[in-house]
Amino acid sequence: MQDTPYRVTSEPLDERLARAAVAGAAAGAVTVFTGTVRNHNAGHRVLWIDYEAYAPLAVKTFERIGDEVRERWPDVRLAIHHRTGRVEIGDASVVIAAASAHRADAFAVCRYAIERVKQIAPIWKHEHLEDGAVWVEGATADPDDRGAVDTALQRACT
Amino acid sequence: MHVSIRLFARLRELAGADEIEQTLPAPATAQDAWDALARERPALAPYARTISCAVNETYARLTTPLKDGDVVAFLPPVSGGCGIRDAGCGIRDEGSGMRD
Numbered sequence: 001m002q003d004t005p006y007r008v009t010s011e012p013l014d015e016r017l018a019r020a021a022v023a024g025a026a027a028g029a030v031t032v033f034t035g036t037v038r039n040h041n042a043g044h045r046v047l048w049i050d051y052e053a054y055a056p057l058a059v060k061t062f063e064r065i066g067d068e069v070r071e072r073w074p075d076v077r078l079a080i081h082h083r084t085g086r087v088e089i090g091d092a093s094v095v096i097a098a099a100s101a102h103r104a105d106a107f108a109v110c111r112y113a114i115e116r117v118k119q120i121a122p123i124w125k126h127e128h129l130e131d132g133a134v135w136v137e138g139a140t141a142d143p144d145d146r147g148a149v150d151t152a153l154q155r156a157c158t
Numbered sequence: 159m160h161v162s163i164r165l166f167a168r169l170r171e172l173a174g175a176d177e178i179e180q181t182l183p184a185p186a187t188a189q190d191a192w193d194a195l196a197r198e199r200p201a202l203a204p205y206a207r208t209i210s211c212a213v214n215e216t217y218a219r220l221t222t223p224l225k226d227g228d229v230v231a232f233l234p235p236v237s238g239g240c241g242i243r244d245a246g247c248g249i250r251d252e253g254s255g256m257r258d
Contacts, residue, residue: 035239051238052166052167053238054164054166054212054215054231054233056215057212057215057216057217057231058238060215060216061217082238082239093239094238094239114239117238117239118236118237118238118239119236120217120236121236121238121239122166122210122212122231122233122236122238123236123237123238123239124166124167124168124234124236124237124238125237125238126167135167135168135171135234135237136237137167137168137208137234137235137236137237138235138236138237139235139236140208140209140210140235140236141210141217141233141235141236142210142217143217
């Protein structure tokens with residue numbers, strides 16, 4: 001479990017586990033991105049968020065994102081850990097770690113991976129507000145959509 | 159043929175089930191499975207143009223042919239990660255759809 005690069009878990013996320021999964025003597029830079037649950041969205045106060053995942057497909061999707069990363073950044077190591085279930089304000093919903101010889105690639109891969117997670121990971125947010133709950137629906141997931149890959153690359157590399 | 163359908167998030171709530179056994183005349187595609195499902199549960203129909211699908215835990219096209227025993231998942235638009243800068247919209251639960 002310690003070094004698992006791709007995980008979907010109902011347990012609280014530990015940034016150190018994602019970091020450990022990518023660490024190595026060849027790394028000159030490790031970037032860790034942590035997405036946290038914030039207390040407001042679109043003018044509403046958010047109490048907590050329930051994350052629902054199709055776990056086996058989500059892990060496969062993270063592996064696919066890893067393959068995409070390897071194709072473009074062959075020397076970067078990547079880890080993606082995503083939480084499911086009730087996540088409180090301030091707690092981590094996702095942790096992404098990237099390790100590379102040089103910092104530019106580590107930053108770029110972290111950004112690329114979170115963009116791809118948002119585009120294609122089969123995970124849904126159920127926001128609990130003061131006056132009810134809301135399903136957040138973003139992108140129709142299509143892993144083969146080149147336009148989405150290009151958008152993610154653009155955000156990662158500019 | 160018999161296939162097992164998995165539903166998630168708002169689709170699961172609208173259908174009132176996360177797992178549905180569906181009988182389809184062969185040959186059938188994932189689209190045929192969706193059409194049969196949405197016929198029996200019209201509340202799902204508005205999602206026809208925004209769903210993704212997976213067959214046996216792998217992303218698939220709606221044109222993918224199905225085999226007896228396949229597990230077909232229909233996925234509403236996703237919203238993992240964090241923040242929703244690019245996201246479309248929030249959809250308010252109604253009545254029994256609410257989880258809490």
